[in-house]
Amino acid sequence: MTKRITIDPITRIEGHLRIDVEADGGSVQKAWASCTMWRGIETILKGRDAREGWVFAQRFCGVCTTVHAMASVRAVEDALQLEIPANAQYIRNLILIAHALHDHIVHFYHLSALDWVDITTIPVANSAHAAAIADGVSSWPGNSHHELEAVQSKVKGLISSGQLGIFSHGYWGHPAMRLSPEMNLILFAHYLQALEFQRKACQVVGILGGKTPHIQNLAVGGVMNAINLNSLATMNMDRLGMLQSLLEDLVPFVQQAYFVDVCLLAASYPDWFRYGRGVTNYLAVPDLPVDAKATKFDLPGGVVTNGNLASVCSINDWHDQPIRGAVAEDLTHAWYVGGVQPPWKGKTDPDYTDFHEDGKYSWVKAPRYDGAPMQVGPLSNVLVGYASGHQLTRKWTDLAFQRISAAQGGQLRIGDMQSTMGRYLARAIRSAMLSDLAHKHWQLLSDNIVKGDDTTYNPPQFPQHEVMGVGMHEAPRGTLSHWVVVDKGTFSNYQAVVPTTWNASPRDQKGVPGPYESSLLGNPVADPEKPLEVLRTVHSFDPCMACACHTLDASGREIARVKVL
Amino acid sequence: MNMKRRNSLPTVCVVGLGNVLMGDDGFGPLAVDKLRCEYECGTNIEILDLGTPGLDLAPYLYGKDLAVIVDAVTAEGKPGTVRTYRESNFHNSRVPLRLTGHDPGLPEALAQIRLVGRGPSEVVVVGVIPESCVFGGGISSTVLAASSHAVNNIIQVLRERGFDCRKRRDPEPPNLWWLADGTSTDARPARTVPAAHV
Numbered sequence: 001m002t003k004r005i006t007i008d009p010i011t012r013i014e015g016h017l018r019i020d021v022e023a024d025g026g027s028v029q030k031a032w033a034s035c036t037m038w039r040g041i042e043t044i045l046k047g048r049d050a051r052e053g054w055v056f057a058q059r060f061c062g063v064c065t066t067v068h069a070m071a072s073v074r075a076v077e078d079a080l081q082l083e084i085p086a087n088a089q090y091i092r093n094l095i096l097i098a099h100a101l102h103d104h105i106v107h108f109y110h111l112s113a114l115d116w117v118d119i120t121t122i123p124v125a126n127s128a129h130a131a132a133i134a135d136g137v138s139s140w141p142g143n144s145h146h147e148l149e150a151v152q153s154k155v156k157g158l159i160s161s162g163q164l165g166i167f168s169h170g171y172w173g174h175p176a177m178r179l180s181p182e183m184n185l186i187l188f189a190h191y192l193q194a195l196e197f198q199r200k201a202c203q204v205v206g207i208l209g210g211k212t213p214h215i216q217n218l219a220v221g222g223v224m225n226a227i228n229l230n231s232l233a234t235m236n237m238d239r240l241g242m243l244q245s246l247l248e249d250l251v252p253f254v255q256q257a258y259f260v261d262v263c264l265l266a267a268s269y270p271d272w273f274r275y276g277r278g279v280t281n282y283l284a285v286p287d288l289p290v291d292a293k294a295t296k297f298d299l300p301g302g303v304v305t306n307g308n309l310a311s312v313c314s315i316n317d318w319h320d321q322p323i324r325g326a327v328a329e330d331l332t333h334a335w336y337v338g339g340v341q342p343p344w345k346g347k348t349d350p351d352y353t354d355f356h357e358d359g360k361y362s363w364v365k366a367p368r369y370d371g372a373p374m375q376v377g378p379l380s381n382v383l384v385g386y387a388s389g390h391q392l393t394r395k396w397t398d399l400a401f402q403r404i405s406a407a408q409g410g411q412l413r414i415g416d417m418q419s420t421m422g423r424y425l426a427r428a429i430r431s432a433m434l435s436d437l438a439h440k441h442w443q444l445l446s447d448n449i450v451k452g453d454d455t456t457y458n459p460p461q462f463p464q465h466e467v468m469g470v471g472m473h474e475a476p477r478g479t480l481s482h483w484v485v486v487d488k489g490t491f492s493n494y495q496a497v498v499p500t501t502w503n504a505s506p507r508d509q510k511g512v513p514g515p516y517e518s519s520l521l522g523n524p525v526a527d528p529e530k531p532l533e534v535l536r537t538v539h540s541f542d543p544c545m546a547c548a549c550h551t552l553d554a555s556g557r558e559i560a561r562v563k564v565l
Numbered sequence: 566m567n568m569k570r571r572n573s574l575p576t577v578c579v580v581g582l583g584n585v586l587m588g589d590d591g592f593g594p595l596a597v598d599k600l601r602c603e604y605e606c607g608t609n610i611e612i613l614d615l616g617t618p619g620l621d622l623a624p625y626l627y628g629k630d631l632a633v634i635v636d637a638v639t640a641e642g643k644p645g646t647v648r649t650y651r652e653s654n655f656h657n658s659r660v661p662l663r664l665t666g667h668d669p670g671l672p673e674a675l676a677q678i679r680l681v682g683r684g685p686s687e688v689v690v691v692g693v694i695p696e697s698c699v700f701g702g703g704i705s706s707t708v709l710a711a712s713s714h715a716v717n718n719i720i721q722v723l724r725e726r727g728f729d730c731r732k733r734r735d736p737e738p739p740n741l742w743w744l745a746d747g748t749s750t751d752a753r754p755a756r757t758v759p760a761a762h763v
Contacts, residue, residue, distance in 0.1 A: 044586060044701040055742065059586050062617025102621075110620055110677065154680060166676040192681050199624035213618055 002029065003528045007535070017504065017543050019516070020357070021534055023525040028534065031513070031520035033504045034355060034362040042348050045494040050076045050486045051220050051460065053494065057482065058214055060496065063544055065213045066099045066205065067475040068496065071482040076220045078318060079469025079486050080462070085455040086292040088222035090445035091235075093288045093298075094243070095208050095215060096473070097438045101250065102201035103476040103542075104378075104431045105258060108424070109194040112539040114170050115532060116265055117187045118177040122155040125181035134186045137264065137403070140256035142193050143186070151189040171532040176524070179268055187265070190257045197253040200246050207243055222457035227449055240446050247442060251435040262428035263400050266421050267407035276420030276537040278519025279373045280307030282380035283502070285315055285323070285481070287474035288437060290444065294318060298392075298437050299474055302384040303369070307418055312387035318472050323369075327481070327497060330366040333359070333506040340368075340509065343483035344468050346495035366505035366514060367497050375515040376478025376502040377541060379417060379426040386414055392436060396429045420519070423540035462489035475499055477542050503541050516541060574609040575630040577728060578685075579719060580622075581614045582636040582671075585743040588702030589644075589695030593635040595704065596691070596715040598739040603716060607729040620670035620677075627678050631726060632685040633719055634671065637708075638692030645707035647714040649722065650690040687726075691718045703744055 002024045022030040041060045045053055053076065058069035070092060077084060127149045134143035158164060171177070179187070202212050208225065209215030217224045226234040266273070286301035294317060301315035315323055329346055331338045337349040353360045366373070374380075385393030401412045417426060471482040478499035485493040505514030516538060524533045581597030583590040594614040601612045613625055626632050640648065678684040693715060696705040723730050 041586070041700070056586070059584060059616060059743070062584065062615075063619055063621055065616065106620060110623075110673075158680075166673045192677075195623055195627065195677055195681055195683070198621075199627055202621075202624045213616060213621065214614065 005525070005528050005531050005534070007531060007538075017538075018355075019520075019534065019538055021520055021523075021525070021531070023528055023531075026524060026526060028520045028523040028525060031517045032357055032361060033364070033506065033514060033516040035364040035504060042346075042494045042496060045491050048491055050079075050462065050484070050489055050491055053484070053491060054218050054220075057496070061544065062213070063103070064475060064477070066095060066209070066215055067473055067480055068482070069215060069218050070096060071471040071473045071475075071480050071496070072484075073218050073220050073471065074318070074473065075469045075471030075482040075484040076460070076486060077469070078471055079467040079484055080220075080460050082221055082458060082460055083293055084222040084458060085453070086448055087225075087227060087445065087453060087456045089289050089292060089294065090441050090448065091208055091217070091223045091225055091456070093441045094438065094445065095205050096288070097434045097441065098201045098204035098208075098250075100434055100476045101254060101431055101438070102198050102205070104427050104434075105194050105198045105201065105254070107427065107476075107542045108258060108262065109191040111542070112424075112536075113187055113191055114167070115536045115539055116177070116269065117179060117184050117191075118172055118174075119155055119167060119170065119184060119188055120159060120172040121179075121181040122152055122185050122188060123159060123181075125152060125185040127152050127182075127185065130182035130185045133182055137407070138256045138260040140252070140260070142189065142257065148185055148189055151192060152185055154192075155185075155188065171530045174530055174532045175526050176532050176536075179265075183264065183268060187261055190261055193253070193257065197250055200250045204243060204246050204250070207239060207246075219457055220460045222455075225456055227454040227456060229449065235449070240442070240449070244442060247435075247438050251438060254431050254435045259396075259400070259428045259432045260403070262425055263403040264407060266400075266412075266425050267404045269421060270408055270410060272421035272536070273412070273416040273419045275523050275533075276423070276519045276540060277307075277418050278517075278521075279375045279513075279515040280418055281305050281369065281372050281374045282383050283369055283374040283376050283479050284380040284384040285472040285474050285479050286317060287472075288441065298440070299381065299433075300385050300388050300390045300393075301474070302388055303374075304380070304383050304387055305372070307415070309383060309387035309414065312384060314388055318470075323472075324470060326370045328368055328371075329495075329497065329501075330368050330505075330508040332366070332509040333361055334365045335360050335363050336365065343470075343481070343495040343497055344485055344493060346483070346493070348495075362504075362506040364501050364504050364506060366508045367502050368508055371510075373505060373508065373512055373514050373518075374502055376499045377423065377426070378430040378476075378478070379423045380478060381474060382426040382429050383414070383417065392433050393429070396432045399432075400425055400429055420523075420537045420540045427542070462486065464488055466492065477544055478502060500541075500544050504543065516543075574607070575728075576628065577610045577631045577633065577723065578625060578629045579610065579612045579633040579723075580625060580635065581612075582617065582622075582634060584617050587700055588698045589693070589705050589708040590637050590698040591704055591743065592637045592693045592695065592708050592712065592715075595709070595739060595741060596635045596693075596712045596719070598741075599712050600716050600719055602739050603733055603736040604720060604730045605733055606723070610723070610728060610730070618670070620674055622670055623674040623678050626674060626685055627683050629685045630687070631728075632688045633722055634688065634690045635715060635719065636690065636692055637695040637698065638690070640692065640694055642694045644694050644696035644705070645711040646694045647711050647718060648692055648694075649718050650692060652688045652690075654690075689722050691715050691722070704741075 007019045018034040020032040021028045054069040054072035057072035058065040131145035206212040228234040282304040286297035288298035303313045330340045335352045337351045355361045466487045473480045481497045483495045503515045581593035583593040585591035
């Protein structure tokens, strides 16, 4: 019998993501993704000074602040054909890397690990055995028997108190939870350690950006960091040294704990390489430019269609013409007036109709690339990089495959990455790559400064006619693009096509579903009342619905519920 | 609960939460900026506008002894009412299912850092009941007026615990850049880049 399952967060004033699935015979047959909050963010930017857009853009979202600021300045610079100095590229890159590492660490440990890790089994773990397992796969110093024993006793205390607190919502004891108590202990120990390391990533952003989470150092034309090796108040050897020492702490956690943990998880849940494939067109834009003119990049961009890696078509730089013409937003099933619009002509006029599964049902627009849905995110990064022979991508992907094979026996192929587990693994691979690149871009910045280059800013000149630009950034959740029309220095149009609109997009005019929706087809659901498996696939995309109103609820009401019909 | 180092002052963060683009939800950032402009506080007191960080609140509360959270709250009462809550007043042990990183994460962030022994031993929430939280709506006059009341409450909380805050002789008006006229350049944030304190 078909069961309708609705997972709907009821966040007090705002709502975010709602997932509806129809399940039959233990698996999902149909799915709908709906954003339940209106995003009118673009409308407030019209008429504003183009030099200030980024200040507002970084308030679009409370979690992804930096990325919107960056896409906004890049969009205006593109419209003006304004180059920025090399120092500005490196400083921006370091901020973006640190932000992404923070975001990926939090996603894995704090937002999704407990879909796979059953903490209630930790009290029965053999902590000496757990330490031996962890020691066998990693030199991470936080794996000592002493450390794991301490974590185990914390969890025992928590469970015996009967107050699981923040862990009370877990689907503990669910049949889909399959890690050994020892593995659960190792991963939860790193969950706790991650709190310290995500903080270090924030500190890197803070040192360079002046403030975190809302950075202050950007400008259309570069960055406002003053560089003077002889001044205490500017970017000097002390600051560079602080950054280096933070990176020296942060990088080992990413490469020896996070990356290794995700490989262990993947080896323990090999069946999850079979679910969650979804849309198999992948889009990534190049990022982390290594020169002032942004002609060479450390993260490659490209398009892969129909899951065929041989089809990869490179996007070499931000001036790429095909992407500028290919992106359009389809409003057929979104609560807006209009049909299909290219972003520069995009409008955001609401047309709310309630949830009609065959009509309009989401506040998310449906971006399409040459008319086709695209999946964006770390998986697209990794597939595009792997397909185009990008060395760093190959190094970490191959290493992950070797680790998983060593733990599990089977042989993983790159095609297996097109799955729920593949998205988790791709995020860890990308994090390991970004950690290598953090050191590289720190070095590029310090070498350039030591060489005597202290320029960070080229002042913008606004023409007396209309210009258009697009700012691209390969953000933690995938391709982000801000499309601007600037007339005499003020915005006459502004559209942000964000990663989650690509991934959470509703159906389009041809009825083709978006990545969340199609990834859920065939997804197992053992118990409709506890749709843990649905959450695993949805969480694999790291959903981030544009941030809304945020008020604390003094009454402690529930913010999400599962309804089964 | 904290592993306090000897001879170091207790540390405090005063955190404004809320989205400045969502009308009265911008109350937290507004009130903490007003506090910063009107009072000079000791170096052990960090005053932070954190926007809507969800779970990303954790790194900013990490290692603090006292956290004062300033935010709009959903509660019974007239809009503009300012209330001070202790943790036991608002904290509910039942934390629900989380789908995205955006759901307000105060209880979770606190619980996480307390598990590693680095959470604040005391949390106070200074909340206002909003009139309207709509996108681009601007702040209501009721809630704008309530910010003075909130600043007084924050100062009272700090002084009762022996923290040093002096009223500035020449207070500046708070920088409400998000309410500034569209084409004005007043919206530009301070261009100085201070040392990071996270």
